Amino acid sequence: MKIIPLGIWGGYPKANSATSSFLIEDKGFHLLLDCGSGVLSSLQNYISIDELDAVILTHFHHDHVADIGPLQYSKLIQSQLNNDVKTLPIYAPNHEKDFFQKLTFNKHTKGKVLEENKEYAIGPFVIHTIKTTHPAYCLAIKLTVEGQSVVFTADTEWFVELGSFSSMVDLLISESNLYKSFEGQIPGHMSGRQAGLLAKEAKVKKLILTHLPHFGELNQLVAEAKQNYKGEVEIAKVGKSYFLSN
Template sequence: MTARLTVVGCSGSFPGPESPASCYLLEAEQDGRTFRILLDLGNGSLGHLHRYADPLRVDAVFLSHLHADHCLDMCGYYVMRKYHPTGPQPRIPVWGPQDTPGRLARAYDLPLDPGMTEEFDFFVHGEPVRVGPFVVETVRVTHPVDAFALKVTVGHRTVVYSGDTGPCQALTDLAAGADLLLCEASFRDGVVNPPDLHLTGSECGTTAAEAGVGRLVLTHIPPWHDPQVALAEARTTWSGPLDLAVAGMVIEL
């Protein structure tokens, strides 16, 4: 099965000069057509998504949590699907935390009823979900709001996306044996970091080593940090294949 992951946006906390905020496009062939899902749609990412796929050809969206850098471009996506010159587009499923419909309606100053429910069919993270060739599993991770790591299996390949999290066993367990761990590295070692919020590069490496993943890709590094520092920190705890996510990066699965 042909499948690939494209990094649409990977900047941490807010868009940076080289990348929009978090958004990852997964594509795979099945039954003679290409299925596409998005993991997050953070601020600035919808515009960049046009470079890699027609946003109207996306089959489903999975939101790790409801901070702006992971979900706010759903507002623009709502406008695109509601007011497109070819007419209103069919609803597509959106999975996220419990308050996803309300959060997005408030973000666009819409009445809660109907909010965006005429454009998106909202579901709460829970049981594994199948979309075409993709099976998506979620687990709650450590963050100040309801936040989830996502595991995507396509064929015999598995990708785990940390979303935003502090160190937690749930992420390590979800990532066990994954081919690829896409892991946020927002914090730096050697400073006092707030607890239960984000990971350092070395903590990403420890998670990858304990989970026995095939490849570690660091992402969600804020523009105020040097990504090479995160890379060097990860190398202190992880000896396997290691890369930095950059906007436009394509990983064949």
């Protein structure tokens, strides 16, 4: 399994960048996790849009779905140019039904429901889900291929069950939208310190921080995570390939 960060920001993208999102590849299958602002542009640095096989949306806040419309238009245009009839499945919670219904666009994209505490097979990936603690209904996602697992916390406050959900995974990709001094002041998000605590309690092999704040010194997030977690920690780097293999 190969994981490539396409964007790392929470809320909105900085100049020439994108909000937090990831391209996940295995056995020739290309899965996009979240599709916020700037993501479609970033994606095309690595694959063409018609190579995309599936999309997962963790929730319907704009920084996770803003590029769904452009993605659908790209499918429309490609079908006009290339007679492309491949329908792209977009998996998402359906708690906000107006948003969910818009995921189906003619023959080009098809909305498919993701529910909490369920298991799904998407391409080569076994997918597990758990509801997070966030103002919008949101799902954390675990992907497993041949015994190798990664958890994406998506947007969430600290909650106990996330530790067992992430237990012993090879890679934890955690939101880190807050510095320690902001804990408890902004609902629905974790700090670097809390991400480190999660990694420690779950006994994960490596921690990557994403969904970053737009101010402060980002290396402080790493330092705060290391107060609890003694394993490898880094800020997600756009374009870097993270490999999980037996």
